[in-house]
Amino acid sequence: MLQGKNKLTINYTASIPFDQRLYRQDIKGSIAHAKMLAKQGIITESDAKAIIKGLNSIRKEIEQGKFQFKTELEDIHMNIEARLFEKIGDVAGKLHTARSRNDQVTLDMRLFLKEEILKTIDTIKALQSSLVELAEVNKEVIMPGYTHLQQAQPVLLAHHLLAYFEMFQRDKERFSDCLKRTDVLPLGSGALAGVAYPVDRQFLAQELGFSEISNNSIDAVSDRDFVVEFQAAATLTMMHISRLAEEIVLWSSSEFGFIEIGKDFTTGSSIMPQKKNPDVAELARGKTGRIYGNLMSIITTMKGLPLAYNRDMQEDKQGLFDTLDTLHSTLEVFAEMLKTIKVNTRRVREAIKDYILATDLADYLVKKGMPFREAYSVVAKLSEYAINAEKSFHELSLSEYRNFSPLFAKDVYNITLESSIISRDIPGGTAPNQVEVALKKARKLSRIESSQEKKREK
Secondary structure, three states: OOOOOOHHHHHHHOOHHHHHHHHHHHHHHHHHHHHHHHHOOOOOHHHHHHHHHHHHHHHHHHHOOOOOOOHHHOOHHHHHHHHHHHHHHHHHHHOOOOOOHHHHHHHHHHHHHHHHHHHHHHHHHHHHHHHHHHHHHOOOOEEEEEEOOEEEEEEEHHHHHHHHHHHHHHHHHHHHHHHHHHOEEOOOOOOOOOOOOOOOHHHHHHHHOOOEEOOOHHHHHHOOHHHHHHHHHHHHHHHHHHHHHHHHHHHOOOOOOOEEOOHHHOEOOOOOOOOOEOHHHHHHHHHHHHHHHHHHHHHHHHOOOOOOOOHHHHHHHHHHHHHHHHHHHHHHHHHHHHOOOEEOHHHHHHHOOHHHHHHHHHHHHHHOOOOHHHHHHHHHHHHHHHHHOOOOHHHOOHHHHHOOOOOOOHHHHHOOHHHHHHHOOOOOOOOHHHHHHHHHHHHHHHHOOOHHHHHHHO
């Protein structure tokens, strides 16, 4: 707590401008703590009831916009406690028995982040669902697959879109894993050494919905790994969104023309009336850098801190809140934007260069008995010849083919985009029936409830 009254110091050290959004968690934790104190005979039942009634009244004041947050009271904990004194008198002073602001703040953060992780998983699922819908509608569309942004081999557009589904599936798993380590009760750790009262931490864990209690009081008040871990998982999710955003920007350009984005998710130019700029995708790509910065901020803050609590750790909140708000809004707007995307199937097909079947020609020779490396060399020379002659593979005569290998026969003309796609008929491949299997699995995964969500509903 502040010892002096210097206004500069008060404003500099106060966290209430941003930690006031933890009010629900702070009050929830305090109510559970009051119940536990009464259960253990540390305070009377009547005192606990007065405290709980006062806290519920304060929560309503905040939700109705009637609560006056005061910077000189420093943080959400002291603002609520001061108001509780005003409402119920000296009994309010009993609430802070057997706890410290050190274990109180990490409790609030854990309660808050548990809720936000579940929300994050929900928003990722919504985005996945939009990806599946877009893939379903276009599951027969063949597009050029790229490496190095050069046409490589033909793939189904649905297969390409489902690659992002897999990325977001891993993201969901990371957040679910983060939830396990966030779901630990720190209350009862006190300032750092535990508390000298017969508290019931298991009761608190059950009351507040925690799966386990912390094992070490020093670690409990100084740990922000769960914040770092969430930020890291969010960084990866935003990276995946940014990659998708980049493709949307490219595909919607005049040069590609593969897709058209709904007008609600594009903007015009101030002087060029023909423009339809993919600003949502571009902004998501840009906001990713800010999320990276928030991760770097918290790990840099934590790297030099000795045990246990240090005031530096107050800096754990603003970056986290910004990451949460940015991640959720980005996931939500992308889920809606994807629903408006129309694929120009003609333009996609026209964009495919005939030479994209070069690997299939090499595989053709391998199936005729030629070693792959030799087949690769033959087709490399054949491709160079065709390009110089300005002919597609299908425009080459059989005699021209046979100039490069006698193994070429009339069936070489059976190699098409469709045959190339169908031939990749292995689990994880781009063959239509494999993509159908992947779509079926994706539909299930985008609908299925996580164990955490089931637990939440109960």
